Amino acid sequence: MNDHCSRREFLATSVLALTGAALTGCATGATAAAAGRIIDIHQHASYWGRPDAVLLQHQRNMGVTQTILLPAGRPVNSAATHGGKSNGLQAGCAGNEACYQIAKAHPGAYWFAANEVPDLPEATAEIEAYLKRGGVMIAESKFGVDCDSSAMQRIYQLAQHYDVPVLMHWQFKMYNYGFERFYKMLEKYPRVNFIGHAQTWWANVDKNHHDQSVLYPKGPITPGGLTERYLADYPNMYGDLSAGSGLNALTRDPDFTPGFFQRHQDKLLYGSDCKDHAGQGEECQGAQTLATIRKYAPSRKIERKLLYDNAQRLLRLR
Numbered sequence: 110m111n112d113h114c115s116r117r118e119f120l121a122t123s124v125l126a127l128t129g130a131a132l133t134g135c136a137t138g139a140t141a142a143a144a145g146r147i148i149d150i151h152q153h154a155s156y157w158g159r160p161d162a163v164l165l166q167h168q169r170n171m172g173v174t175q176t177i178l179l180p181a182g183r184p185v186n187s188a189a190t191h192g193g194k195s196n197g198l199q200a201g202c203a204g205n206e207a208c209y210q211i212a213k214a215h216p217g218a219y220w221f222a223a224n225e226v227p228d229l230p231e232a233t234a235e236i237e238a239y240l241k242r243g244g245v246m247i248a249e250s251k252f253g254v255d256c257d258s259s260a261m262q263r264i265y266q267l268a269q270h271y272d273v274p275v276l277m278h279w280q281f282k283m284y285n286y287g288f289e290r291f292y293k294m295l296e297k298y299p300r301v302n303f304i305g306h307a308q309t310w311w312a313n314v315d316k317n318h319h320d321q322s323v324l325y326p327k328g329p330i331t332p333g334g335l336t337e338r339y340l341a342d343y344p345n346m347y348g349d350l351s352a353g354s355g356l357n358a359l360t361r362d363p364d365f366t367p368g369f370f371q372r373h374q375d376k377l378l379y380g381s382d383c384k385d386h387a388g389q390g391e392e393c394q395g396a397q398t399l400a401t402i403r404k405y406a407p408s409r410k411i412e413r414k415l416l417y418d419n420a421q422r423l424l425r426l427r
Contacts, residue, residue, distance in 0.1 A: 144413070148420035149173040149395070151249070151276070151306070151351040151380025154180070154211055155203035161211060163386050170388030171381065171396050175426060176219050178208035179249040179276065182226035183235075189228040189252040189260075195284075198251050200384065205239045212243070220426065222248040222276070227260040233267050240271045245424045248276035249306070256287045257294055265298045274302040274423060276349060279309040281321040288313070289335065295343040302423060304378065306349040310336055311358040314369065325357050330365040332372075340373045347423065348373065350402070350415065351380030356394055359401045366405040374411045378420045 149168065154161060168176050181204050184196040197203075208221040223239035224247065225232040236247055247268050254261055256277070268275045278284045288309050295303065308324035316333040318326055339346045349355065359366050370377065379402060381395025389396050399416070406412035420426070 146174045148175045150177045151382040153202040156384040157201045167388035179222045180205045180208040180224045222246045246274045251278035256285045276304040278307040281309045304347045308354045311354040330362040349380045351382035
């Protein structure tokens with residue numbers, strides 16, 4: 110056995126060889142083993158009441174092999190939750206402990222993030238407790254706060270200390286205010302990796318998107334919008350392809366998407382963020398996003414980056 114091969118890689122290679130795979134050493138075996146894997150960086154437990162067993166089957170139906178569960182903060186009546194309106198990420202999503210327990214019951218297939226309402230005095234302590242238990246990111250940050258507020262900066266500092274990304278839901282006048290000035294945080298915290306998500310993030314791929322109240326714009330896209338500039342100019346800015354907002358951006362202008370994937374091939378991550386029970390077909394937005402990536406990715410190599418490699422590297426999943 111090659112001195113540079115682990116025992117696990119050797120066994121994986123042996124199994125593949127016995128089934129007819131043409132392998133030339135451990136590196137080839139590891140590559141083949143990862144070829145069909147998909148990491149979904151954005152799912153939720155109890156999404157609008159969806160049972161855990163249905164969530165597990167949903168992910169299997171999509172072909173997802175590794176899932177990150179993003180918890181809500183605790184239900185409170187505060188400015189950040191719009192007086193309680195946004196509790197449960199405004200979608201009935203479960204909190205830290207529920208996500209942790211699912212991941213604990215399904216090691217290797219499920220991981221969890223850590224989260225808390227940022228304007229609570231104990232917010233960073235709660236997040237840190239779950240990072241210490243194995244949380245792989247801070248997410249989903251979906252609260253009515255300024256993106257550069259002292260409360261959010263305490264969270265960025267915690268992310269820097271634990272070397273985990275922060276996934277942010279950008280929605281004009283609703284969540285994470287101040288998208289246009291977020292570059293200041295990217296520059297202030299260059300060691301923190303940020304992942305952009307949701308309506309305002311995806312609407313601003315278009316250089317000509319001026320009316321920020323329009324959350325799902327249609328029609329042709331002119332490259333070079335603020336989102337593209339963040340991705341291009343800042344090594345610590347990434348993009349989450351999930352949700353209806355991501356799918357809308359990828360499908361509204363078929364001439365735009367292949368070039369977008371090409372330009373930002375090392376910065377984009379597949380996520381589903383869908384609440385359906387099927388996990389397949391037209392009713393499943395996550396499955397549609399997978400199909401869109403496969404349709405418009407300029408090469409198989411870029412497709413694999415978007416579906417697996419980038420997330421595996423960023424989150425250091427094994």
